[in-house]
Amino acid sequence: MYKVLLIEDDETARKQLAKYVQKERFEVISAENGRVGIELFQSEHPHIVLTDLKMPDIDGLEVIHTVKRLSPETEVIVFTGYGEVDTAIAAIREGVLDYLKKPIDLDILSLALGRAKEKINMRHSDNVVPHILLAEDEEIPRIRLKRVLEKEQWKIFDVANGEDAVSLFSHTKIDIVLLDIKMPKIDGLEALHKMREINDDFEAIILTGYGDEQSAIQAMRDGALSFLRKPVDLDQLILSIEKAIEKLSGDRALKYRTRELELARQIIAQITEEEDVIINIHKTIVEQAMNFAQRLLDSIPMSIIVIKRDLTLIYINKSMLDMIDFTPEKIDEKLLDNLKRIGIKDISIKQITDSIDILFNAHGRVETIKTGTYSFITLTLITIVGEVKENYVLMAVRGERLP
The missing domain is CATH 3.30.450.20 (PAS domain)
Structure with missing residues (x-):
């Protein structure tokens, strides 16, 4: 798990951001100002630094310069308020990965963290373990599927109904969702809709019994990648998950490149506006x-x-x-x-x-x-x-x- 140092002087914002970053599967160390942040950076050696630009005592720019001097490969993401965008773009030209305007859009934060993790993975050739949510109300098939999927070295979360699936999804970063169409409390279609409302950064595979094909087709119209009939063929399931992981990785990479383009355009615009x-x-x-x-x-x-x-x-x-x-x-x-x-x-x-x-x-x-x-x-x-x-x-x- 990668370690993130979060430096933010506003206590409420710091706690909310720390909770979200943890949900994104990072270990979080928090600092209430730049001085404490630099001290923690030197002792904890985080992979990523999230820092506000405007802080009392030691501001974000000094934090950035110190971090980059001590560890040029550390990825830095900055938060900026109104009127500080030019400073943030200037920081990017000096090696900062990304900047986020306040109030912070959590989808953009997730994108920035994803880009940072991608760069770190490329440098260290680390393998990313996909997190898979299995929602199946029948206990014996659910346990069997979980055991098979864990042998693939994937992280598996299993639940017995749609309501628990949505609850877990809202608190945990999930990459692939396996949803039974018919479940108590909330069925697979409704669970998929609720998950899409939370975030769209995942792929879904529907598990369907005999006679549920129309519901499965509707799920695919709603964004599911594919559906498998029960009893599930295990080889076909593993192949479907591998394809889903490949598609999700490709989609994320395209989003990262698009964000890079956005930043590049802003840098070009700033350079040409300066002179x-x-x-x-x-x-x-x-x-x-x-x-x-x-x-x-x-x-x-x-x-x-x-x-x-x-x-x-x-x-x-x-x-x-x-x-x-x-x-x-x-x-x-x-x-x-x-x-x-x-x-x-x-x-x-x-x-x-x-x-x-x-x-x-x-x-x-x-x-x-x-x-x-x-x-x-x-x-x-x-x-x-x-x-x-x-x-x-x-x-x-x-x-x-x-x-």
Whole structure:
């Protein structure tokens, strides 16, 4: 279990957040101010730090600097109040993973914690154990199923009715739900509805007896992944759960990439609002160009190309080259076709040229083209000053699948 250090000076908020983070399957250590937080960080060595930005004595920025100096790999998430968003975005450019506006949206907090856990897992090659809720009112089949599923090294919670299933779901982070259609107190369909109202970050598999097929089909319309007839074929059940785990992992990864895009867009917008993005090649070309590239590439988790207005490429970064596996000379159909491999599907040359025209003619700061359910291309103007002053377009690409 990963350890989270929560630093929040408001006692009520601190207790509520600690309870929610525990529900998300993290161990929580709480601190009432930045000074105590730093002391706990040095003694407890948490994997993740959640900290308010505005606190008496030692503020959140000092906490961030101390944490990153002592342990650069520690993931940091900040809370920010009204008027502090620019500071939060600046903190992200310096290595903070995410920021959440107050009052805190718990779904966004869950997303941020998920992203942090994903990064830690990738560094340490840790295996994540899925948590599965089994709701079955017949005791003997329930015990049998639980024993079989536990042999797969999954964490199993079992209950005998729909009401207990919803109650457990509301207090525990559950990944996969196995729901019998017919149960006392609350049936499977109603339990599924109530769970969806609590959160949508899970997959459901319905267990149905003879004659309950219509209810099972309705459950699938309501978001269940599949249904299995009773008596349950154990091999088929395990296969269905494995598919559900795979789908849930993929959906979560897409949500994480979408959040990264959102943060990247805000960073680009902040940079371009602070000042025009200008590279002067009359003097100190190497220093200025490298500083500019570092500023963007370090803070934007996606592939980048720079093009002229006529779609000719003048720069392409390694991330993009690795994805397409060839060196294009301009934005053309061949390049767009290669981008389909990473989920950039619904995109045309016309969409790109229209967005570029808006940037040049309306002096827009940022244009975004939605290219799939979770994929986007973000465009912004940059200016290079040499013998003449010339505008170019920087394109940041985020696909639905990681390269």
